[in-house]
Amino acid sequence: MATEMVTDPARSEILRRIRAAKGGVSSAETARTAWDGIERSYLRNGSRPVEEVLELLEDRLRDYDARVMRVREAEVATAVAKMMGERGVRRVVVPKGLEATWLPSGFEFVLDDGLTALELDAVGGVMTGATLAIAETGTVVLQNTAGQGRRVVTLVPDYHLCVVRVKDVVETVPEAFGRLEATAELATTFVSGPSATADIEMTRIKGVHGPRFLDVILAG
Amino acid sequence: MSGVALDPKTAPVFPMAAKTAMADKQMRKNVLHATDVIQAKRARVVGEMPDWQQLREAGRQIRQHTMENLDFYLEEFERNCTRAGGVVHWARDAEEARRIVVELVKASGSDEVIKVKSMTTEEIQLNRALEAVGIHAVETDLAELIIQLGEDRPSHIVVPALHKNRQEIREIFQRKMNLPELGDRPQDLADAARVFLREKFLRVKTGVSGANFLIAETGGVCIVESEGNGRMCLTLPETLITIAGIDKVLPRFEDLEVMLQLLPRSATGERMNPYNSVWTGVDAADGPRVFHVVLMDNARTEILADEEARQTLNCIRCAACQNACPVYRQTGGHAYGSVYAGPIGAILTPQLQEMHYAQSLPYASSLCGACYEVCPVKINIPEVLIHLRNKVVKQNTAGVAGFFDVEATAMKAMAAIFRSERRFRAAQRLGRVAESPLVGKDGWIGWLPGMLGGWTQVRDLQEMPKETFRDWWEKRGKNGN
Numbered sequence: 001m002a003t004e005m006v007t008d009p010a011r012s013e014i015l016r017r018i019r020a021a022k023g024g025v026s027s028a029e030t031a032r033t034a035w036d037g038i039e040r041s042y043l044r045n046g047s048r049p050v051e052e053v054l055e056l057l058e059d060r061l062r063d064y065d066a067r068v069m070r071v072r073e074a075e076v077a078t079a080v081a082k083m084m085g086e087r088g089v090r091r092v093v094v095p096k097g098l099e100a101t102w103l104p105s106g107f108e109f110v111l112d113d114g115l116t117a118l119e120l121d122a123v124g125g126v127m128t129g130a131t132l133a134i135a136e137t138g139t140v141v142l143q144n145t146a147g148q149g150r151r152v153v154t155l156v157p158d159y160h161l162c163v164v165r166v167k168d169v170v171e172t173v174p175e176a177f178g179r180l181e182a183t184a185e186l187a188t189t190f191v192s193g194p195s196a197t198a199d200i201e202m203t204r205i206k207g208v209h210g211p212r213f214l215d216v217i218l219a220g
Numbered sequence: 221m222s223g224v225a226l227d228p229k230t231a232p233v234f235p236m237a238a239k240t241a242m243a244d245k246q247m248r249k250n251v252l253h254a255t256d257v258i259q260a261k262r263a264r265v266v267g268e269m270p271d272w273q274q275l276r277e278a279g280r281q282i283r284q285h286t287m288e289n290l291d292f293y294l295e296e297f298e299r300n301c302t303r304a305g306g307v308v309h310w311a312r313d314a315e316e317a318r319r320i321v322v323e324l325v326k327a328s329g330s331d332e333v334i335k336v337k338s339m340t341t342e343e344i345q346l347n348r349a350l351e352a353v354g355i356h357a358v359e360t361d362l363a364e365l366i367i368q369l370g371e372d373r374p375s376h377i378v379v380p381a382l383h384k385n386r387q388e389i390r391e392i393f394q395r396k397m398n399l400p401e402l403g404d405r406p407q408d409l410a411d412a413a414r415v416f417l418r419e420k421f422l423r424v425k426t427g428v429s430g431a432n433f434l435i436a437e438t439g440g441v442c443i444v445e446s447e448g449n450g451r452m453c454l455t456l457p458e459t460l461i462t463i464a465g466i467d468k469v470l471p472r473f474e475d476l477e478v479m480l481q482l483l484p485r486s487a488t489g490e491r492m493n494p495y496n497s498v499w500t501g502v503d504a505a506d507g508p509r510v511f512h513v514v515l516m517d518n519a520r521t522e523i524l525a526d527e528e529a530r531q532t533l534n535c536i537r538c539a540a541c542q543n544a545c546p547v548y549r550q551t552g553g554h555a556y557g558s559v560y561a562g563p564i565g566a567i568l569t570p571q572l573q574e575m576h577y578a579q580s581l582p583y584a585s586s587l588c589g590a591c592y593e594v595c596p597v598k599i600n601i602p603e604v605l606i607h608l609r610n611k612v613v614k615q616n617t618a619g620v621a622g623f624f625d626v627e628a629t630a631m632k633a634m635a636a637i638f639r640s641e642r643r644f645r646a647a648q649r650l651g652r653v654a655e656s657p658l659v660g661k662d663g664w665i666g667w668l669p670g671m672l673g674g675w676t677q678v679r680d681l682q683e684m685p686k687e688t689f690r691d692w693w694e695k696r697g698k699n700g701n
Contacts, residue, residue: 042481
């Protein structure tokens with residue numbers, strides 16, 4: 001691969017053009033120093049008390065037509081039963097590593113051991129945890145880790161039930177990136193409400209290709 | 221109009237195209253309505269950000285810094301993407317990019333691809349190149365699907381079918397999806413698209429996407445979308461091919477914290493769009509097994525070389541400038557003869573053509589500055605427009621071409637006339653005689669012949685007065701009052 005890179009004429013030509021255009025080669029050191037000098041006077045950390053942050057998250061999620069329940073950690077299974085019952089969903093996929101105490105009896109939980117897209121399409125919903133949630137934008141962040149699973153699992157089924165721990169809720173987008181920095185290379189999906197489009201006369205329509213229904217349980 | 225791609229090389233000049241577009245009352249109504257809605261939404265969510273100006277400034281500096289170190293960041297991206305299992309290709313121009321993608325699709329063994337909305341692939345007319353070798357490209361973004369099924373052309377960077385209303389979309393879907401009973405509620409139309417595309421998502425083995433951002437530090441790629449069609453194309457196929465302009469790179473993962481605040485609020489007026497995907501190379505247990513990235517120049521280095529116009533490359537394709545532009549809002553996007561319409565198109569398109577085509581676009585603006593005000597990365601579009609006008613004039617008056625240039629010759633003749641009192645008087649007399657057949661009953665001139673017609677195309681000219689100030693002044697002196 002290394003030799004191929006060096007001998008690719010398109011690659012050398014483009015890099016030559018760039019260097020000619022801006023007058024010289026950029027080194028790691030000059031780039032790093034200049035990057036450090038970028039002015040970042042925007043708000044990085046939120047200022048709201050925890051309770052207000054949680055209220056903000058609930059409000060923003062509802063604004064996207066997601067449904068939200070706030071419960072203590074020990075009550076998650078009950079909340080899951082309530083949410084799924086109200087949606088009329090009996091059978092959902094769960095990724096490996098999902099907290100077992102969150103699963104109520106009386107429902108069927110199908111473990112994802114590499115289900116095909118067609119198999120996922122045949123299941124009514126999916127239940128996962130989350131890496132974190134951003135209150136200001138009403139966003140849930142999912143990564144390919146235990147309890148959250150492959151990207152496709154939260155995509156093909158029509159209903160997504162997501163459990164977010166209160167300690168994983170941040171107020172601002174920069175706070176979220178601060179926490180995500182260490183796992184930046186994992187496949188990461190930012191989900192803000194159910195799938196939607198505004199392509200027809202700029203009217204927001206809920207539910208196109210991704211899950212049309214999103215429920216969030218805030219636990220803790 | 222249908223089926224013919226937007227190509228700046230063959231498009232009519234903007235004033236002519238605009239005149240045609242202005243006659244389409246339904247299209248103008250649709251564009252005004254949609255841009256009104258989107259502007260109001262944007263204003264609301266931008267207004268709630270106390271640090272919006274600080275974010276814009278950080279966005280500007282990040283983009284400027286990236287361009288100043290573009291060689292370093294592209295190499296860093298290549299290194300990290302390769303390490304994570306991706307394969308990086310380089311394309312000097314559109315032709316090379318098309319060739320690479322066509323070969324990669326062929327190698328994937330598929331004669332069909334599912335596509336995420338990508339203006340870069342529109343720029344290089346990729347679908348036509350794929351069709352030419354028997355590969356069918358399925359557009360999966362709702363607006364792009366409307367364009368593709370309607371054999372239409374994109375008119376907006378973010379909402380390409382913005383010029384169509386629900387009745388027109390219903391008509392297209394009824395015909396092309398064979399759904400005679402389809403209703404015209406937006407929900408009905410979205411449901412039809414869901415059913416129509418789901419089978420393709422589950423079956424087609426090769427995906428093609430653009431990119432919103434390439435992250436040099438990690439080798440990751442970020443795509444911002446709403447419907448989930450992007451996620452489908454990025455995760456279900458076995459092979460994924462991503463095409464990105466070399467300008468799409470960002471230094472670090474952390475820089476997304478700025479861009480992902482600026483872009484959704486500016487583009488669709490949402491605090492965050494429904495889905496953002498970030499992935500790095502290949503993960504054996506999650507998503508495509510084969511991942512290619514094509515880094516394309518296609519005249520971007522020409523723009524980089526022009527210091528006064530370099531900021532054009534800072535664009536993150538939010539289209540806020542299109543929605544705010546009083547010219548775009550009247551003409552819609554097709555009049556610009558390019559997939560990049562509106563203010564950003566007026567500076568980007570001619571430069572991507574290395575100033576050989578689309579020379580009328582830098583004039584397609586009143587320089588009101590609304591575009592600059594809404595730009596999330598503070599591109600001073602009016603400043604670049606003026607710079608490009610200057611370039612167009614210089615280019616057309618230089619050397620032998622200038623000798624034959626009518627406008628330049630006319631300006632030289634004017635200079636000679638203004639230098640001599642005798643010649644000036646004679647010209648004024650001549651002008652009054654010459655204009656007489658053109659003056660209407662109301663004393664206005666609405667049409668001028670030949671090259672002068674450009675002036676009266678958009679304004680009327682008043683008849684010259686019967687007596688000049690000079691004549692009046694001299695007469696006054698003789699009469700002694």
